[in-house]
Amino acid sequence: MLGLSYVLGQRHKERATDDPYEGGILSAGSARIRFSSQFYLVAMLFVIFDVETIFIFSWAIAFRELGWYGYAGVMVFLILLLVVLIYEWRAGALDFGPDGKKILKAYKRLTGQKV
Amino acid sequence: METVAVEYGLVLAGTLFALGLVSVLVRRNIIFMLISVEIMLNAAGLAFIVAGARWGQADGQVMFIFIVTMAAAEVSVGLALILQIYHQLKTLDSDAADKMKG
């Protein structure tokens, strides 16, 4: 399909054709910008939790064979996951947006006001 | 399903391992080094699966899951560290991270 469209497609060349599209405003700076490290944090969270699901998967499939014994093991595992989740929550790893209160605090500190 | 001969599997795993090894030694970018190490780990995992298949045991697969888990943990810590290093050094060239000598 891609090949077909390549053959069929028309060609044109204009002044701004080759500029990156930024809502009509001229582009400034490279697109290789730096991102909030929050994205990396998500990646890490994913890596950790997604891998842990592997264990749950393998338990789920052998659920009946393992019985209460396996159940106990997985419960421990799940509780661990929950504890870690709570910890991360408290540690602020799950706060994705900017925290308004914190910003206000920082601003007040910056301007020398008492909070 | 046909079973692949153990030798071939091991050779494949070995090749992967060697590729990872070479690239760890050659690469200078820390992220690529990390990736290469992951390749080596996965090669080891593959070898386990092949070995497990040879003996018809699940042990190999279990080990593989362990390896994947551990690799994941490694990557997440590794990424965090790399991020910090980048913040400090503004580069990921492993030659830049040579403050310690002797």
Next chain:
Amino acid sequence: MNKTDLLSLIPLWILSSAAILNFFSISIRRNHKVIFIITLVSLLVDFIFLTSYSIHHQQAIEPLLVIDGFGVFNMGLILLTTLLVVMMSYAYFEQREERKEEYYILIILAALGSCILVISKHFASLFLGLEILTVSLYALIAYLRKRERSDEAGIKYLILAAFSSAFLLFGMALLYAATGTMSFQGLADWLASNREVSPLVWCGFGMFTVGVGFKLGVVPFHMWTPDVYEGAPAPVTAFIATVSKGGMIALLVRFFTMVQGHQLTLLVTVFTVLAVASMFVGNFLALRQSNVKRLLAYSSIAHVGYLLVAFLAGGELGTQAISFYLVAYFITTLGAFGIMATLSDKERDAELIEDYRGLLWRRPLTAIIFSAMLLSLAGIPLTAGFIGKFYVIAAGVRTSHWFLVFALAINSVIGLYYYIRIIAVMFDQGQSVRTSEELHPLVYVISSFTMALLGLMLIWLGVHPEEMLTLIRNTL
């Protein structure tokens, strides 16, 4: 696994619960003191619980673990060492701004990994224990985020440790592919029934050795050691030098004894080469260092070489020698790094030799304990290190490993040179520019107490080692 198995794993349960408890505690409210106390108490309880084990305890938890005298002894050692590391950490982290609390979780987990390592008798548990240990260590090494070298050390350790894990795993996989078993005992049976050892198995053993070599930091797989020692916070360095390496050695001993590796001449040769190379290279490189941490790193390479001598000597005497040497080395290393930690300040650790100039006249007790530690490392009488080295040499002489023993003797002399150099600097005149800020007096009390304790243990073991010897003899 049944009820008794679960019960006999209580030490591990306690450790895990302590980690979770700490997680909870942090989630509720961050408080350095609380976490410290939780950690301390749980380690102590665990250790006390462990002492209730009979010396002749022997229980296999099929198929992964075995709890026997050797394992219990090493677990006890690990727990005690961790306890001491934690004790010296409080003061160290109290003067730093970073988040301190997670440190304790990580160190508990690392200890847990090490404990699993020393009681494992299967590749799977070996791998699990090892990884719990190393992954915690990555974070521990890079714990001081504000310090550039800390990250650098962390990433170096991470890449090299993962690298070595890959080797270890591939070696295991090859052994598994060739023999169809991953338990040490199974491997031993296989080796016993197959006189001809196939290239595949050799390959497996070879890669296994490379992996283990990296973890132990023997030459030529030692590159990471000095950097990591230097970059890591002083208590963590102490931990790596003791628990991490010690656990690995204990595992190696178990593995080798179970598979009767001493009959595999090729393997023995390889280890001999490693041992000799470690001793010489470690000591010679240590001579050139002006950074105490790096110096101790290189010296630890040499010490692993010494341990390998006892390891190669094998037999009961060899194992006993290793156990004793580990005890002595643990105390000594803890003391040395502990003192380093107490002398460190916010910016950096007291790691340059110059930092110690004239220490004797500023802080006599600290300097004397530090000297005692260094002398113990050098193997001078009246210290535990002497008895340890004596034991190792005895094991070597017993089995007529004359070459190794001579190498050890020569290296002891070389080693002496640089240990003495530090002592000489401490006893020299002149003032170091270092001043550390004032902390809460209790903090000093804790670290001084720890140091004094270590010093006393050192001398006690050096002067009256009989009890420890009996204990070791009984556990094996």
Next chain:
Amino acid sequence: MQNDTLNHILITVGVLAGLLIVAPGLIWLERRLLALWQDRYGPNRAGPFGVMVVLADTLKLFFKEDWIPPFADKKVFVIAPAIVVITVLLSFVVIPFAPGVIVADLNIGLLFFLAMSSMGAYSIILGGWASNNKYALLGAMRGAAQLISYEVFMGLSLMGVVLMSGSFSLHKIVEAQQGMWFVVPQFLGFVIFLIAGIAETHRLPFDIPEAESELVAGFHSEYSGMKFGMFFVGEYLGVMLISCMVTCLFFGGWLGPGFLPPVVWFIIKMFAFIFLFILLRASLPRPRYDQLMEFGWKILLPLTLVNLMVTATWLLYHEQNSVGH
């Protein structure tokens, strides 16, 4: 044997053709429905009810300039849209439309589906990155974060179903619903899966990665022509896929009263969910990025874990009782 092979090929071709026809059709359907709900006309010129607009759109896409931005990473730029279509199409392989009407009845069908949907993240991140455009990259990053986060909950939310059916095979799962559709015991799982599914297909209201108003189409800002079309088709295929999955996993797949053939039951159920998707788009506002992520991690994840625990406990308890009796 010959017959089997032929049959198999027929099914494969049939499914593929069906999908490729239905997917563009969905565009029309969506526009019509939206128009209906929002009280406006929608496409109504070409053909009856404007059906031919689909054809026109397709032709248009084919004849558009195949423009690759000069600042882009060309190879990756071309591959990215292909990935999305390929992965989604591959996912359909494991979907049992009716007994026997399945391309490949893998015993790990569910895992295969999860694996494929994870691969979708690549297309977004690669597309955004290769575009070399700030908005595209930002969109891609957000998209990837969203995708991989919801991937976790999606997988976990399905575990309840797996526990109950004892299999990863979709075929078996459907058959296990003879007595009762899983939506009843696994309602929580269903809700979570649905939400995660919407997020996975980055449909409105969770279309954060493309968010026209803030990110000017996000990761596919720079795309045009057929490559854009691919993303577009991919999205609609995704909608179909999730609908199929929901049908299979929670609503008994092809099961239904005998007066209609199984395939028809399946298609009816599937379209019901497609309608639901469109209805959601029509009615819900888009949450903020951070709200979306926090919702996922702080609410969905604990919920899935709790769901899992409860299901397992209940099942085991129940089983023990039944053995006891």
Next chain:
Amino acid sequence: MILLWMIFILMAGGILAGIVAAWSTIACRVIALVSIMLDMLLITWVWMGQDVSTAPGTTWIADLNLPWIPSFGISFHLALDGLSLLMLALTFFLGIFAVLLSWKEIQYRTGFFHFNLLWVLAGIAGVFVTMDLFLLYFFWEVMLIPMYFLIGIWGHANRQYAAYKFFIFTQASGLLMLLAILGLYFVHGNQTSVYTFDYFSLLQTSMSPDVARWLMLGFLAAFLVKLPVVPFHTWLPDAHSEAPTAGSFILAGLMLKTGAYGLIRFALPLFPEAAVEFAPWGMLLGTVGIVYGAVQAFSQTDLKRLVAYTSVSHMGFVMLGVFAFTEMALQGVVMQMITHAISTGALFVLAGALYERIHTRDILQMGGFWKRTPFMATVSLIFVMASLGLPGLGNFVAEFLTLMGSWSTSPVLTAIATAGLVAATAYSLRIMQKIFLGKDAHTHALPDLSLREKLVLVPMAIAIIVLGLFPQRIIDTARTTVGKSDNKHTTTPVPARGMLSVKGGNHE
């Protein structure tokens, strides 16, 4: 028990002195002095109490055997016989002077200095009485570290280098000895399945000549380096010349003697056959040492280095005498150990005194001091004469006995050794001539010996004269150890194969 007390007093005194110094240096010095004197009194009491000269049969004056690390067969076994007694007496005798010597010289870190000093003495004393080989190694090390500090902290300009060199040499050779000890331990253990480090048990070990040869080499390594014998002597001039006066004094006076003692007590009895095999080489090394040391001494300009080389030369006599395997030679060796300790020690004291006054050790810058410091010159003359072996002084007796004893074994080497004596005359006279005679440059203020220095040197001068005139007491005391006494073996714990009767190897 008294032996334990002696060592304990020194160690405890050392620690106490180290602590007390924080408040009062005088108290510290006094404590050190008192503890050594206490030991001196103890040993004198023992000596007087046991009239060894009249009872040559009872060899062991005191014996103490406590279990220490039974799992290794290590015991805390100390015993005292004639030789040990002499050595202990010598140790404490010189120890007192060492403290006195440092009274003025050591002005900083007094506490630590005295701690080290006393611990060196404790180590040396321990070596002289230990009857357990593990303990031997233990004490061997105990005397090293404090000595290292004595040189390294309070030494002269080049002290670090000298300290390292001293340390590395002795430590390396000590480790070889440890290996040999362990080898012996296991050889013995394998034979009798009794694993022990006890000296008397190990004496019974029978081993193949090959094993014996190797093990003996291990022991010899330690003793010959300590002695020192020529190829291994290079640490000595450095250490001696850089050490503070008390350090050189102890080094020359006592530490070298541990090597000689080790040869007599351990190397020969433990490996009789191997020792006989080695004897020609040993004597050769001794002779080379005598000549080489003398020649080197003659060419030195640094006073302390010069004296150090005379030590090398004198220790050559020890070597010669020990491996001559005659009672007379051995008596000479014992005598040499004592007299050399006193005479060379005294020379170091004088060198130190001069250095304190004129701040140089270069004898070329000295000259004509006789007039200004007659007392010092007189004392020096006595010791220089002793050093060259003037009849009537202790050294003469020693050298004479040694040479006489060796003659029967190896006339050629003895003759060469005697020629070494001529060289000794040359360098000794050179000392006198360069320092006290000749032209006085009058560049320095040069007071004569102070009371404290007199207090040190006069007793030593008296001792050396007394030893020269009445050596019998020493010889009698030593005889219990070195005497040919085949018939007494049954009644004493002395090894069945006596030390001297091995000549020919068939005395039984």
